[in-house]
Amino acid sequence: MTEKEWRMFNDILLEIYYAGSLETFGERCLKLIRILIPYTQGYFLVIDEDGRLDVAHSVFENVDPVMKRKYLDTYFAKDYLMQMCNFTKSMAYRDTDLLTDEKRRASVIYREYFKPQKLDMGCGLIIMKEGKTRVFLNLLRKCGEPDVTGHEMEILQTFLPHFEKNVFAYANHYVSGAENTIKNREADLLSGREQEIVRLVRKGYSNQEIARQLLISEATVKKHLSNIFEKLGISRRTQLF
Template sequence: MAVLKETEWSTINRVLLELYEIRELNQLTEKMLKVFRMLIPYSQGYFLIYDPEGEIDLTYSSFLEMDERTFNTYTEMYYEKDYLRLVFELSDGTITYRDTDIMEESIRKKTEFYREFLWPNNIPYGLGIVLRREGRLLGIINLFRSGELGDFSDKDLYILEVIKDHLANRVAGLEEPACERSGQRTIETLERAACIYGFSQREKEVVDCLVKGCSNALIGEELSISESTVKKHIYNVYLKTDVNTRTQLRALLDKV
């Protein structure tokens, strides 16, 4: 087991205390990226939050030293090719990982993801946490190092191991209130949206649940309809508003 200095333990303890004082999910993701940089030097990083349907929610996600072009390239072209997906899709709980532990290094360097994304952007080394609660993917923290900084150490991995369960608990604890706050829409707002986009009464009810962060299953329970019917209404809402995700729908309603 890696050995931490007394000053490092002191920093971790202070971080954990502050962690439970944070009241906004986007503040949590932004702060933790900065905190990790004090404990673990890295070049670029992101903290992604996922909504109940498994989509990346940019409203609450944060990035450090990663420009919009790099992130868009990743999500649009390489997200599906990232070998890290083997980790977060197959994991049952919250886990830590180091890229060079996922597969043999000679094989890793031959992957399309490494050759076309990691190496050209000089971020060949990765370390992070997959956050899960009751089987559901809550978020992913991914820290990258340049070739000059070199690979992450066992101690770096251990620091994340110490923090990971506290972080998963806090994300889960903040998620529901954050969704409720982001979903508080007046009747007038929904009525205006219904007039603009031609929502039916049932579609208005579904939209109200969607922006509150309810899963499809919960919407079905709330409205006493099947999950397949919920999906049909969501499809119609997306079609009428020309959006593809809940995040885009919330942003659209903020402008109504």
């Protein structure tokens, strides 16, 4: 990198190292990395222990709200980064290095999600922990814009260990701090049976599946959920996540 880029890089590191939370870290990364690597849309995707997208801590930059909803509901599961590529360690990547243009453009997410938005190729960072993907930083460019250069890949590679260190630190803080607070609150407010139901809901079980698992009726599950919502001050099933 040039001397000017190193100065900008150091300024970016100062900002992200004092983010204070995983979500704020993601927001700052997306805004600041744009200074060195131009992009059209950015995704900071946090993946939970079960391989599901943690919507609450994921961040999107310059993504239309309707398209964001479509990505969350449908296209995250069809993203070729998740479907076609096997990763074993944290890495910087460029789409055109991972897949041929033919495979990339034949993918469902490209045809149905990227192409309608005139998005083409991208690059980013993949953070692995204990053999599991925990965070994607995905930076996308429009059709017709130049591919990510070797120099930009060098910048991403330099950024990688700092990004990884912060993700681990904030993720650990989130688990040990926020989740423990939530668990303690739930233990105080909910019965043993209600805590069991919350655990199964968070695993993605339907009411019917929970009833089968706990050998109770579906109506009883619904009654328990109603009580859980009231005790926790929430109104929707998704808020349990």
